[in-house]
Amino acid sequence: MSTTISGSKATPVRIAFVIVPESTLPxxxxxALDEVDGLITARIAEGHITPELRAELEELHRTVTQQQRWVQTSPELDPHRLERPAEGLGIAHVAWERVAAGVLPEGVLAAPVERDRMLVWLLHEHHASARLCAEVSEYGRRIAGDGLWEQRWPS
Incomplete structure (x- = not known):
């Protein structure tokens, strides 16, 4: 997702994926996502993502943030905003979907599909759990659906 708006200056947002023991999560x-102005960290339980996919997703998200296709609205206004359920505004759609290994090219573990008001990450089925994808997609309903991050799609 991509840039932060703090005052009038936009700077790249960093998105980090960290594998942690499940006992450290709620x-x-x-x-669990932790968000501050300029950084969002996804703490993912061991066994639900492979280290290879974690690294690939971090690199792909870096590309999206550097291109400034998604803008983080300031979490400083509401630091606990990700903890609330989605309001169902449907502003945009962001999700993680597991796909069969043969859908992606050899050696590719993740591929973004982006359109106006939509970003879907296709993930290799052997590298992400269905439960992880469901939980991240629920975060997506809150983050993109309720406008906490805004897409900057070219007109």
Missing amino acids: PDAVV
Whole structure:
């Protein structure tokens, strides 16, 4: 996702993916997002993502943020905004979807598909759990659907 708006200056946002013991996450969760102005960290439980996919996603997200296709609205106004359920505004759609190994080219573990008001990450089925994808997609309903991040799609 991509840039932060703090006052009038936009700077690249960093998105980090970290694999952690499941015991360090909230009960019944395999992923937790921590957001501050300029950084979002996805803490993912061991066994729900491979280190290879984690690295590939971090690199792909770096590309999206550097291109400034998604803009982080300031979390300083509401530092606990990700903890609330989606309001269902449907502004944009962001999701993670597992796909069969043969859908992606040899050696590719993730591929973004982006359109106006939509970003779907296709993930190799052997590298991400269905539960992880469902939980990240729920975060996507809150983040993109409710406008916490805004897409900057070319007109």
